[in-house]
Amino acid sequence: MPDAPVEASGLVRRFGAATAVAGVDLRVGPGRVHGLVGPNGAGKTTLLAMILGLVRPDAGAVRLFGRTHAADGARALDGVGGFVEAPAFYPYLTGRANLALLADLDGGGARGRVGAALELAGLGAAAGTRVGGYSVGMRQRLGLAAALLRDPRLLVLDEPTSGLDPSGRRDVRALVARLAGEGVAVLLSSHDMDEVEDLCDDVTIVAGGRAVFDGTLADLRGRAPAPAFRLATGDDRAALALAADVPGVAAEARDDGLLVRAPRERLDAYVIALGRAGVAVRALALESSALRGAFFALTEGADA
């Protein structure tokens, strides 16, 4: 059986009196897209930094394709590409020069992939511009290009769509999905549960430095509460009363209408019942998805 792209066990890291990561296990299988999710300060970035060898764990071990940073040094990152926090480059060099520098540090055939990586990241036209003139989104794209230069079998991405416009987010998601389809394992940190739902096969949710959930997306969905919807009607009082008569629907009054919690099929029944009762539905919008609800349920209070 081949070594897993990421096999981390019992990772602990303290900074002074604060414990950033308190005993986290993480396994990313080949070709899997693994979401790492958690609120700010949960320990996600420290976890990724330990995986990439930037921060040494106080306890626990990281294996990347069976190699460790302690035993294998820089070779532990063979076949691994990615970035932690916002990708950073030398602002006085062009995008192409930055990638050429990194390609030379990588060695092998990386130098020959610079042009293709820039094109793939949508930066072909800006390759000759100094990075100091790049927008946040362009730097994010350059970070992806730098990761792809390494022809990775494991991509470690820390909020890769942060700072991108909607089309950029769509492109990055498509790229991640395509790479995963080609067998590349992806460890993806994100705040965006929709992104996780779109891309990930597995999820680890961290809060207060601990993993409060580790499993497949299907497992997480199974533990999710009913999604919440904002509902505006012609007669909110009547709608609220009617909700009590529809099984599986819970509604509460708010200043701007009603907040309704219900699985989608029960919501359909409720909306039909509103129509039959002559209550007009003026607006219905998702307030919080099921996964987001699960995320809040798992992480709130976990910091304590």
Next chain:
Amino acid sequence: MTGTWTVFRWELYKITRQAKAQIVLAACLLGPFLFVAALNAQSNVPQDTLFGRWVHDSGFAVPLVVLGFAGQWALPAITAVVAGDMFAAEDRYGTWKTILTRSRGRTQVFAGKALAATAFSVAATVVLALASLAAGVLLVGRQPMVGLSGTLLPAGRCAALVLASWASVLPPVLAFTALGLLLSVAGRSGALGVGGPVVVGLVLQLVSLVNAPVLVRTLLPTTAFGAWHGLFADRPFYGPLQQGTLVSALYLAVCAGAAYALLRRRDITGG
């Protein structure tokens, strides 16, 4: 070695793309000519400097006067401009995590950067030396010069001694380069890395001026900047040069070793 060479080559490229390095090299190249032009425009000479009284009589006195001034603060400053920011720049740009997640280890990154800083320090010193010599010879002349023992030194010997004098300051220059590297790693601040060696150089000059014990003065890296004086005696004495070289090597080893140890064990968070 390939990895170190790759890092070294790219660091040199980065240095040449930065305005501060270009300005320093331009100042080293043009400064001596401006200095001689200013001297020629006035009758006064810097008499309190060794060979200062001869700057209107022999062009070979010019590089020695420049060397006297440079040893006080300019050489530590010139070397620190690049060395003091060599590692701190990665913190400032947040690029540690970019370069340390590639296929080169920290040892190779450190070695390549340290060699590039060293190369710049040597290059700047050589440019300043040759520019000073050229400025003196071209604007004042190739006249013989009076040595420390009062005998007249022919032009050819003067040129050789001037070059040897400038070569003799390379060990302390490298010691200050290593100090800049250490402050750059430890302080993670370009201001500390660049300003630190200059301040240290000035303070140590002050210590040597206030009648400090001989042992203390011997152990100061700044003392080595004046060790070339003995070359201009009729019977040259090399003791200060040997002591200065040893002391400089000691500072270089301690500072570079400490900088390497700090980089090896530091966590890359944020930068």
